[in-house]
Amino acid sequence: MKKRTPDMNRDWIAxxxxxxxxxPYLQRYSGAVVVVKFGGNAMGDADAMAEFARDIVLMKQVGMNPVVVHGGGPMINQMLDKLGIKTEFVRGQRVTDKDTVEVVEMVLTGLVNKRIVQAIMDEGGRAVGLSGKDDDLMVAEALNPELGFVGRPVEMNVQVLRDLNAAGIIPVVAPVATGMDMLETFNVNGDTAAGAIAGALKADRLLLLTDVPGIKDASGEVVTQLTPDQVRAMIADGTISGGMIPKAETALMAVEQGVRAVVILDGRLPNASLLELFTEHGAGSIIREPR
Ligand SMILES: Nc1ncnc2c1ncn2[C@@H]1O[C@H](COP(=O)(O)OP(=O)(O)O)[C@@H](O)[C@H]1O
Ligand SMILES: CC(=O)N[C@@H](CCC(=O)OP(=O)(O)O)C(=O)O
Known part of the structure; x- marks a missing residue:
């Protein structure tokens, strides 16, 4: 029930x-395809999850076509630890043997994916969870034999995502892919998967939600606007390292494939996606071709 008292509190006016x-932003983004990568580090607690879900439901409500691609690195680490399986990362990618890929698939598709689907439904949206294996959405091959079952997406079939969105359903994708022979399972870095999906959809925006305010330069300051050339230089000189490498490489690939802009932003910030999409302020680092 609305309050109809004469005390016009300033907050309501704001x-x-x-x-x-x-x-103007609602008009600009009406019908836009926005791929949102929700990183494991950005998920935080139940409140952060609920807030993220609310933002996604709002996007759908105002006529956008959001596609959620999630990570879950910290949750995979916890499960591997419980099972006594050691794990290591090389340039932001988890070295993935046969046992590890089973745990990765179980945690991502069984736990993390369903948690996000539930959170979206709790906010009044409709959501369906799937992985790259469903409807051949993402077919991969080995990225590098030294990394084991880490996949590089080679074939994308994104029609299922368009179909779900057209039916009013928000797709939530776990970054697990099937192999060319349909037998192997590949662990795909969440950022890489989000980029491949955004590229195949020729998305208007790819938002990579993480736990830092954006791409930092050598002095630790966030750079708010970057061209692909600047990003390449920061990878080459080591300013961009660790988990930021797959994000930066994803941004380059996505822009190359026709995504209009990629934004790397702090998912722990309240309403991070809305701030970026619907206010003059924007958030994080935006990567696009110079205009
Ligand atoms: N130049 C940089 N700017 C910002 N973060 C960087 C940079 N280089 C490396 N990083 C690291 O990348 C991390 C983000 O990657 P990651 O931990 O994989 O995030 P997520 O789990 O959200 O995908 C940051 O926490 C930071 O430690
Ligand atoms: C190959 C590879 O590294 N896959 C990732 C998949 C999950 C992920 O990307 O999670 P975040 O987004 O939370 O980091 C992993 O095994 O951790």
């Missing part, structure tokens, strides 16, 4: 103004 100011 809320109405914020909505009004969002109009």
């Amino acid at each position: 809320t109405a103004r914020t909505l009004s100011e969002a109009l």
Whole structure:
């Protein structure tokens, strides 16, 4: 029930103004395809999950076509630890043997994916969880034999994502792929999977939600706008390292494939995606071709 008291609290006036100011962005993004990568480190607690889900449901409600691709690295680490399986990363990619890939698939598709689907439904949206194995969405081959079953997406069949969105359903994708022979299972870095999906959809935006405010330069300052050439230089000189490498490489690949812009932003920030999409302010680092 609305309060209809004469005390016009300033907060309510600000809320109405914020909505009004969002109009040009709502118009610009009507019908837009937005791929959102939700990283394991950005998931945080139940409140952070609920807030993320709410933002996604709002995007759908205002006529956008959101596609969620998630990670879950910390949750995989926890399960591997419980099972006594040692794990290591090389340039942001988990070295994945046969036992590890089973745990990765179990944790991503069984636990993390369903948690996100549930959170979206709790906020009144409709969501369906799938992995790259469903409807041949993402077919991969080995990225590098030294990494074992780490996949590089080689074939994308994204029609299922369009079909779900057209039916009013938000797709939530776990970054697990099937092999060319349909027998092997590949562990695909969540950022890489999100980039391949965004590229195949020629998405208007790819948002990579993580636990840092954006790409930092050598002095630790966030760079708010970057061209692909600048990103390449920062990878080459080591300013971009560790988990930021797959994100940066994903951004380059996505822009090359026709994604209009990629934004790397702090998913722990309240309403991070809305801030980026619907306000003049924007958030994080935006990577796109110079205009
Ligand atoms: N230049 C850089 N700018 C920002 N973060 C960087 C940079 N180089 C390396 N990083 C690291 O990348 C991490 C993000 O990657 P990752 O931990 O894999 O995130 P997620 O789990 O969200 O995918 C940051 O926490 C930071 O430690
Ligand atoms: C090959 C590879 O590294 N796969 C990742 C998949 C999950 C992921 O990307 O999770 P975050 O986004 O939370 O880091 C992994 O095994 O951790």
